[in-house]
Amino acid sequence: MKYPLINKITLTAFLVLLPFARTQAQTDPLPSWNDGAAKKAIVEFVKTTTDKASSKFVPPEARIAVFDQDGTTWVEYPMYTQVSYCLDRVPAVVKAKPDLANVEPFKTVLSGNREAMANLKMPDLEMLVAATLTGMSVDEFNTEAKKWLDTAKDPRWKRPYTELTYVPMQEVLKFFRDNGYRTYIVTGGGQDFVRLYSERVYGIPPEQVVGTAGGTRYRYDKNGKPFLLKEPKLLLNDDNAGKPEGIHLMIGRRPYAAFGNSIGDRQMLEYTQAGDGTRLMMLVHHDDDKREYAYGPNSKVGTFTDALMAEAKKKNWTVISMKDDWKRIFAFEK
């Protein structure tokens, strides 16, 4: 069948003019960013790596951009969201196993003493993680965690945690995707946890979430139906050196752009930069104590040491100042 109403000339004109019309209509892809070195670095990078005439052109299949989550795409202070989830789950865990009520660290968590909780050490946290995130099926975990995500609220903004994403970073994610990049979350947080909302919150499908991952075990229930049991066995500790290791395991390609905000992202940025051609490495700096938080080199979350700042300068990693580079932070603000 031919196209009876269209002759070849109008068809060609349509196809030729459409992209031009699009270019004309193009607006600022990063409206929540102030003009400055950070915004310029992002726009230039995307422009040159997607320009076929550029020596820095990156073919579409190789366009991978990775984003840390906590402190990079959403609020992490004063406590990682997933840690809040684990703490909130403790009463239910103790209800199922009452003996735990008098055992640390459960006792401290049940006391409600925030200061004591904040001082829990790594082995305590690991016990809490094992008790609250493992020992159930993937489906059970998903149901519980989704319920919590729908109802729990951040104490400062009184909003669901999933509303605490940064608008400027959402714009970056979209800008990369609009230019053929596949965007991945590469987080120290739990892979199964982040996958529950990544599509809805970031437009990133579950299979593009790389996170700290525990093993599962294939089991059958009493009706012979198979399920996956979440085990307290760490497969991937997706932080520090674990980030490039996780990227290799889960993606198998070196990213062209990497965004982080702390020493836990250092190796991911190094690994990105060690590739051929042009690469983009950026760090969000939390220096805005009015609109969000300003936390220094000794912060328990998102540690941004002086050494990291020096390394960023030396290696040409661009530091994003929340205070100076971002016009707005949250979508619920005007």
Place this chain on the structure above:
Amino acid sequence: MKYPLINKITLTAFLVLLPFARTQAQTDPLPSWNDGAAKKAIVEFVKTTTDKASSKFVPPEARIAVFDQDGTTWVEYPMYTQVSYCLDRVPAVVKAKPDLANVEPFKTVLSGNREAMANLKMPDLEMLVAATLTGMSVDEFNTEAKKWLDTAKDPRWKRPYTELTYVPMQEVLKFFRDNGYRTYIVTGGGQDFVRLYSERVYGIPPEQVVGTAGGTRYRYDKNGKPFLLKEPKLLLNDDNAGKPEGIHLMIGRRPYAAFGNSIGDRQMLEYTQAGDGTRLMMLVHHDDDKREYAYGPNSKVGTFTDALMAEAKKKNWTVISMKDDWKRIFAFEK
């Protein structure tokens, strides 16, 4: 800017007629398949799950189809391709460490005695795998394995292994992708190995290859440049129950369609079937001793036991007969 040469009517006509023209031009998506239950099952499944009017409609983001590799998308008999690679690498390994020449299993491999090699036991093979696939950087491994893939030839067909893929299965992969499914390889073979050629050979990008995976360790070379060292540490044994576990780890969604050919794929098919809605489970049966191979329930590769056949019947898994269902097998045949 407007489109000066096109008025609204021609534009609308063009947009309305284009899909219709496409439908008219539609041809058989599986030309290498004989008509029969297997072909019908595939076509029906894709048609109903992508038809918005159907109760079995699957939204695009959930369209995941998984494919075992060895024996499902390419030849696995009499020896997995990657095992051939390991054996071929042994002389280079022994050259670097001459003491190994008198140690088993290296001694047997160096003897060239195919029968003795075929009788190597699992611990021997694990030693060979550790010696030939680990202890080097990811980049070094990639370089060596690519070189081998470009030059090594299958003894029967005298062609590169990557030409021994099944045309009917290539058609299935394309048919699924053309209908919005993301196709994944889920293989007991090494993830890093398969990723080297998956894009070129199957049109499947590296990030959509789930395979048996060892750990890597982030290291720096003497110039301070980071690299990933392949370690003899198993992270994921992607066979049997490891397949659903690997699918959860790497994809995080339950597939809607699963193709396998042996008892190693049983759990993957079970897991697929245990999901809601309509699912497709298929097994390639190697029953063609003329054009390829026919191997029975006691074969060392692709074991297809009588129990598996009974299970397939009971659970409505469709068995593909290479002999009866496939018109042609390889692209290099007419």
